[in-house]
Amino acid sequence: MKTKIYVDNEKFIAGTTLKDETEFESNNMALHICESTDNVLMNRQKLAAALHCDVDHFVCTHQTHSANFHKVTLADKGRGADNPDTAIMDTDALYTYEPNLLLCSFTADCVPVIFYNEANGLIGVVHSGWQGTVKEITLKLFKHLVEVENCNPSDFHVQIGMALSQEKFEVDTDVYVQFKDLGYADDFMYVNEETGKYHIDNQLTVKKQCELAGIPSQQISVDTTCTFVSPSCFSYREDKQSGRHLSFIMKKKD
Template sequence: MNIKMYLNNEKWLAGMTMKDEAEPENFNMALHACQDREVILQNRRQLARFLNCELGDFVCAEQTHSANFHQVVHADKGRGADKLETAVPVTDALYTYEPNILLCSFNADCVPVFFYHEPSGVAGVIHSGWQGTVKEISLKLFKHLIHDKQCDPNDFHVQICPALSQEKFEVDEDVYVQYKALGYADKWIEYNEQTSKYHIDNQQTVKQQCLLAGIPENQIQIDHTCTFQSSDGFSHRQDKQSGRHLCFIMKKEK
């Protein structure tokens, strides 16, 4: 199995599954983008065994490129784990204070983020495609946690995981205008005169949203692996029938 682990200690478990040609459907994790539902469930169970948890510990959302987030509680365990119909609806970020819940985000070029906050014990995942980024999903979630849940921004740790690189994220003016309107993304926008296209670094824009929330820069990490260019990446831009990575985090029970 091709699994990139970022955290595995006594408190937190976090990582991202990667494309693996030796596995069924290349280790695709998405029920909404698959050839065989049973293969996906098999892949998810294999991941669960590796992480020493159960498929019923997974919580998945119906990702719709929204800026909506949901606080996961114990009663949510298993939502979206084995069927799409039970996923948390119209939501692109999940967070929880509860232990032994695997928060899941599915991605193929969109920016996957996971984070944790040591003092409060909160952890979460964010799915930020370009639409989620221009809707400022990351900034809105962190503002909610800081202002409504009294989380000190200085205690967040954020990992921005593999996504489409600026070189491969090529867009027309309609998308450029929306990034431009943010007022802070200009540094990560380049114009190609030969193609009349714009190239945008979505990872850096998401990082800037974390900084705007007050999170210290040295506590925000970026994995610059490009999902289009890497053989380990699922890329919807490269292949419309592409599978999906699963970005995850779990708070371990003390």
Template structure:
């Protein structure tokens, strides 16, 4: 178990990657697997590596929504060893609680991992193309500013590995939805040979973060393509693909 590490001390954040040496190549998703026992073995290995018991994991039942949930002590363990106990119909989690690991499943979609260095708040967002056009990221950051007292300048944000613009090929309907955002035009290319559009979802999400007031110097993007990299799970490449888990936990000082 060697996740890609994005942040460390006192906040530990990273992304599990595909590994053919591990059960189901280190798939972390109970909702997309062949053997749930293999997934639980992988999750327990992550728990041991991170120093956080599985009983203090909190995971969501993702639906490409713009819904988010504040994790409290009552949620500890939800979705950790059973899919039916996950936070339902939710694509972003945040918490002020220490020593609880929250995560987001992806296999091409953009994972957004963040921490507020002043308040200690941490969070994760699952922003596939549907979440991006529904603006889940700016909606959550407005909520954190207005209701949780966060200052956008205090956030540190990591965008995890995702589908590259080269491989994110779409038809007119999806293109028009991105175009309608009004700020994604610079991240859309048209391929005359195929009649398809190619969209950079990561850069679109980055623009949403910038518009939310996050300083550019506090946003980092992992440009690893989940389709092209041997370390990536890609739903676009394989509809039966496993899932990465992008995670964050705030350790007690």
């Protein structure tokens, strides 16, 4: 069971699973795209054991490239953990104050965002494909956490996970215009004069959204691993039938 751990301290554990040819379906973690749900459940059980929790502690969503987020309570424990039909619908970000719940985000090129608040123990995950980025899901969530949950943005620590690199994220004018219209993404785009295609750094655009929410840039880390290039990664752009990584965070028991 290959994982990359970003944070493991007395309060939180956070990381992502990796592609692993020795595991079922190369360690695919997604029930919505798999050859066998049993295979994925076996992989999830191995992950749960490694994290010293149970699969029924997982909380999963039905991701739709929306800007919708959900505050997780104990009533959500186990949603989507072993059946996609019980997942939280039409949602691409989760946050909670509860311990021992593993918040899950599934990606294969999209940008996963994992975060925790050092002061109040709030944790969360975001799935930000390019559509979620132009809908500003990360910025909207952090604004909500500041305004509604009374969080201080300087208490957040953010990990932006591995994703499709700018070199490999090649788009046409329609997508470029949507990023251009954000008003702050110009530095993260260039045009290839030979192909006429635009190249966008989705990770750095999301990082900018975190900064616009008031999070200090030195508390935002970016995993620059390119999912298209790395053999440890699934890539939807490379293979439409690819599996998915599971990016996760859990607050350890108080």
